[in-house]
Amino acid sequence: MPYLQGVRHYFFTSHMTRLSSAPGPIGVFDSGYGGLTILNEIRHKLPQYDYIYLGDNARAPYGTRSFDIVYRFTLEAVRYLFEQGCQLVILGCNTASAKALRTIQQNDLPSIDPDRRVLGVIRPTVEKIGEITKTGNIGIVGTPGTVRSRSYDMEIEKLYPHFNTFSQACPMWVPLVENGEAAGDGTDYFVKRDVERLMSQHPGIDTVILGCTHYPLLKDKVEKYVPEGVTVLSQGAIVADSLVDYLRRHPEMTARCSKTATCRYLTTESSDKFSESATVFLSEPVEATSITL
Secondary structure, eight states: OOHHHHHHHHHHHHOOOOOOOSOBOEEEEESSSTHHHHHHHHHHHOTTSOEEEEEOGGGOOOTTSOHHHHHHHHHHHHHHHHHTTOSEEEEOOHHHHHHTHHHIIIIIHHHHOTTOEEEOSHHHHHHHHTTTOSSOEEEEEEOHHHHHHTHHHHHHHHHOTTOEEEEEEOTTHHHHHHTTOTTOHHHHHHHHHHHHHHHTTOTTOOEEEEESTTGGGGHHHHHHHSOTTOEEEOHHHHHHHHHHHHHHHOHHHHHTBOOSOOEEEEESSOHHHHHHHHTTTOSSOOOEEEOOO
16 A cells, blocks of 8 residues: 555544534644744734644654655644644645645545645745746745755746746754744854855845745844845745635635634643743743644
């Protein structure tokens, strides 16, 4: 039995929990903490909804893991959020969006519950660049996994076949952010080095996508090192605006999302560690609950 088929068989024979049809919170999933930047912007735009944030921090980072492993971990998280009542889940993680989203949407959702939805962060970001670039030369910075997947390149090619893409993997950026060094002087070395490597690939790059949900915390540094006139795109506000539009166009999903303005935080890591680290990404203290997937 092929690996992915075997994974799906396992889930459908071992995780047959009956899913509730009642309205539930919007789930936001990330392998770590970066998805909190997505959640923060979504809550700002849609404060009336309920949310559950799930960070698979015990198994992070996903960026260097294989497609099969990222798919398996992401499916576990999606199913868990469905079992918590979520009718809609946002993969606030570029690696999960790149390596798992399409398979889950096409192969798993029809068997799990065809009325539930899982959305990613790559498509909304790509749609936005058409409004911004003048040259059609797009730079992408991301984790090694996201860059290796070429998901941004392929999505851009589908929507804008005449655009050119140039990518740079930045393996040090996520650890620096998660260790509270986003504003540190030492971080400038790695940001400057990687931005210069990206920009050296083509002099006409006029738009740079921050292709990781951790990277908004480094946006000021990136903007410091890109040439004048280059636009740096951060995903949070883009994904939030896209979700607002999605819910406007799908009133049936709006009705399936509960609205009492609550937010719960779940982690596969120590709850105390999560709460401490989450303050790097959020402007408010959080209390997290530790769970096992």
